[in-house]
Amino acid sequence: MMNKNLDTLAKECRDLGLTVVQAGKRLSKDDYIRALQDHYKRKTNDPAVHTMLGIDPMLCFSFHTFDEREKAKFAHNPQEWLVEPKFDGARIIILKIGDSLSFFSRNISGVDYLPCKYIMAPKVTKSSDTSFPMYQYDTDQMTQSAIGTVFEGMPDFVLDAEAIAENPRVDTRRYTNKGCITESYLTATMALMGLDPAQSMKCQRDQGFMKFYVFDILAFNGQDLKRERLLKRKQILTDYFHQVFEKSGGQFVMVPFTRNGAAQDEFYFKYIEHGFEGVIMKNVNSEYELGKRSRHLWVKRKRIMSDFSDIDGFVTGFELGEPGKAWENMVGCLLISVYAKNDSGIIAPQEIAKVSNFDWEERKRMTVEVDGKPCLDQAYYNRVVTIEGQNITARSQRVRHAKLVRYRPDKSPTQCEVDEKFFSFNTVL
Numbered sequence: 001m002m003n004k005n006l007d008t009l010a011k012e013c014r015d016l017g018l019t020v021v022q023a024g025k026r027l028s029k030d031d032y033i034r035a036l037q038d039h040y041k042r043k044t045n046d047p048a049v050h051t052m053l054g055i056d057p058m059l060c061f062s063f064h065t066f067d068e069r070e071k072a073k074f075a076h077n078p079q080e081w082l083v084e085p086k087f088d089g090a091r092i093i094i095l096k097i098g099d100s101l102s103f104f105s106r107n108i109s110g111v112d113y114l115p116c117k118y119i120m121a122p123k124v125t126k127s128s129d130t131s132f133p134m135y136q137y138d139t140d141q142m143t144q145s146a147i148g149t150v151f152e153g154m155p156d157f158v159l160d161a162e163a164i165a166e167n168p169r170v171d172t173r174r175y176t177n178k179g180c181i182t183e184s185y186l187t188a189t190m191a192l193m194g195l196d197p198a199q200s201m202k203c204q205r206d207q208g209f210m211k212f213y214v215f216d217i218l219a220f221n222g223q224d225l226k227r228e229r230l231l232k233r234k235q236i237l238t239d240y241f242h243q244v245f246e247k248s249g250g251q252f253v254m255v256p257f258t259r260n261g262a263a264q265d266e267f268y269f270k271y272i273e274h275g276f277e278g279v280i281m282k283n284v285n286s287e288y289e290l291g292k293r294s295r296h297l298w299v300k301r302k303r304i305m306s307d308f309s310d311i312d313g314f315v316t317g318f319e320l321g322e323p324g325k326a327w328e329n330m331v332g333c334l335l336i337s338v339y340a341k342n343d344s345g346i347i348a349p350q351e352i353a354k355v356s357n358f359d360w361e362e363r364k365r366m367t368v369e370v371d372g373k374p375c376l377d378q379a380y381y382n383r384v385v386t387i388e389g390q391n392i393t394a395r396s397q398r399v400r401h402a403k404l405v406r407y408r409p410d411k412s413p414t415q416c417e418v419d420e421k422f423f424s425f426n427t428v429l
Contacts, residue, residue, distance in 0.1 A: 004029075004110060012036060033113055040112040048095045048102035052115040055218065056291030057091055057106055057160060060280055063301035070295070074261035074281055081261025081281045082230070086300055087213050088186050088277035089164035090193060092118075094212065096157050103163070105193065119197035120163075120212075121204035122251070150247040154240075155221035159214050160288075162255075165189040167208025168394075174206075175199040183394040214241070215255040218288055226288040233288070259284065268301055277390075278302040304388050311399065313338045313352060314413035315383045318366075318376035329374050330367040332356060336387055336402070339417040347417065353387055353402035384408040384416060 009032035013020050020027060020035045041053060063071070074081050095102045107116045165188035172191050173179035176199055182188040192200050192210060204210060217237050218226055225233050237254060245252040258267065261281060268279045278301045286297040305311055313336040321332035333356035340350040358366070368377045386406050389399035 006032070009033065009036070033108070036113040037108070040114055043112075044114065047097050048100060048104075049114050049117070051095055051097065051158070052093060052102075052104045052117075055093055055104075055158065057093065058216075058288050058290065058298060059293035060298040060300035061293050061295040063281070063299050064304065066295070066299075074264050078260050078262035080283055080285070081264070082234075082257045082259045082284055083261065083264050083267045084215060084255050084257040084280045084282065085267075085271045085276040086278040086280050086302060087162040087164055087255075089162040089189050089213070090186075092161045092163040092212060093218075094157075094159040094161055094214070096151055096154065098156070101151065118193055119201055120210050121201045122209075150244055150252070154244065157220045158218040159241075160216035160218060161212045161214040163189060163193075163210050163212055165192055165208055166211055170203060170207045172199075172203060175203055187395075209251060211250065212252050213255050214245070214252060216288065217241075226290070228287070229284065230282055230286045230288075231284045257282075264301065272303050276303075303390055305391065305399070311338075311387050311389070312384055312408060312411060312416045313387060314416050315376075315380050315385065316349065316351060318380075319354065320374060321363075327360075327363050330363045331358075331374070331376050334366075334376070334380070334385075334404070336385060336399075337416075339414070341417060341419045343420055350397070352392075352397065353389065353399040355385070355387055355402050355404040357403045382413050384411040384413060 006027075006029055009029055010020075010027075013032050013035050016036075016039060018035045018039055020031050023031055023034075037053070041050065044050075091106050093104045095104070103118045103120050104115045105118065108114060109116055164185050165182075168185045168188050169182055170188045170191060171179065171181045172195060173181070175195060180187075180191060182191050188208075189210070192203060195203060214237065216230075217233050218224075220236055220240065225236065228236075234257070241252075242254060245254055264279055264281050271279055281299045281301070283297045289297065315334050316337040317335035318331045319333050319335070321327035321330050325332070333354040335351055336353040336355060337349045337351045339347050341347045366377050366380050367374050369375070384407070385404050386408055387399060387402050388405050389402040391400050392398065393400050
């Protein structure tokens with residue numbers, strides 16, 4: 001993850017004596033990162049890294065930004081769309097070049113600014129001897145040998161996939177001082193990817209492997225497939241990888257789909273019920289457009305709690321804006337609580353969300369100065385609001401990606417009561 005600010009990146013470039021090319025009206029972080037990336041690219045001879053530098057995964061447009069007319073297009077032209085389940089994991093590009101198998105995320109390293117590469121433990125071994133690794137790997141070069149794997153003898157390829165930990169509850173404290181116990185598939189996935197290669201391999205073997213849900217193919221046997229129609233790319237995946245994946249012990253899985261855009265609503269609720277994050281609708285004629293997000297090609301419909309019920313809570317506090325942000329001396333977010341009723345019938349206030357989707361004028365209205373310090377105007381306390389979000393997090397029982405929808409002057413805080421069923425139904429592992 002790239003968290004360095006402009007000044008830090010500029011200093012690194014100066015220290016290395018790099019020439020930075022300005023692409024826009026002023027020098028940006030992207031300009032400095034590009035210069036650093038070019039510098040470190042020349043220092044590696046890993047062909048997978050060089051290949052990955054030319055791959056920026058295609059992105060999805062959000063269904064929830066559509067108006068009713070746009071939402072209706074899936075039903076009006078059902079054969080132009082296919083529907084897939086949406087997994088809540090980490091986007092992974094899988095490259096086979098020669099005898100090496102490489103796994104890359106969308107992130108770039110904060111050390112050498114090259115694509116982040118990961119080592120994945122094999123679920124299937126070469127023989128019945130489970131001590132024999134399916135992959136030979138070199139943690140210095142971050143490469144894995146594809147010799148003797150389920151991909152033995154296959155041509156080179158580039159696959160697009162979602163990586164998800166098999167076990168939502170892994171304890172990484174056994175392998176590092178900064179470890180944790182995870183409580184969801186997503187946090188387990190990110191924890192495994194955050195360990196160093198040797199630690200990650202051991203943790204995967206001890207507590208659960210990574211699974212790869214493959215949904216697209218960008219290249220195969222020296223042929224660039226990005227300009228091919230999506231349906232043809234899907235057919236190539238089926239023809240050449242279906243039987244291969246069956247030999248992987250379930251570690252590599254072909255993402256299922258149905259060619260019926262009119263059924264997206266039905267499949268959305270069906271997949272949500274089975275624990276998925278939602279659905280993705282894809283135009284069957286879409287090419288693979290690197291790094292692009294188009295409302296006409298790939299559309300994601302992620303789970304939102306308001307599809308099932310309204311969530312009303314009341315304002316119980318605030319946090320100031322982050323230092324360095326335009327509103328650092330203003331209210332940054334509101335803290336939202338509900339009255340939670342447990343199985344014993346005991347009712348107590350419980351904070352469930354932070355919301356910050358306010359415009360500048362709203363922030364000014366809600367911020368007042370008390371004893372020389374910015375604070376939340378007392379008039380906002382106990383105001384009832386309707387919020388929406390994706391789901392409840394397993395560990396903290398808070399609404400994920402919470403947003404304020406509207407104020408509810410017609411309701412009082414005592415009417416914002418939820419029970420255990422609310423948390424259990426909306427909690428996604």
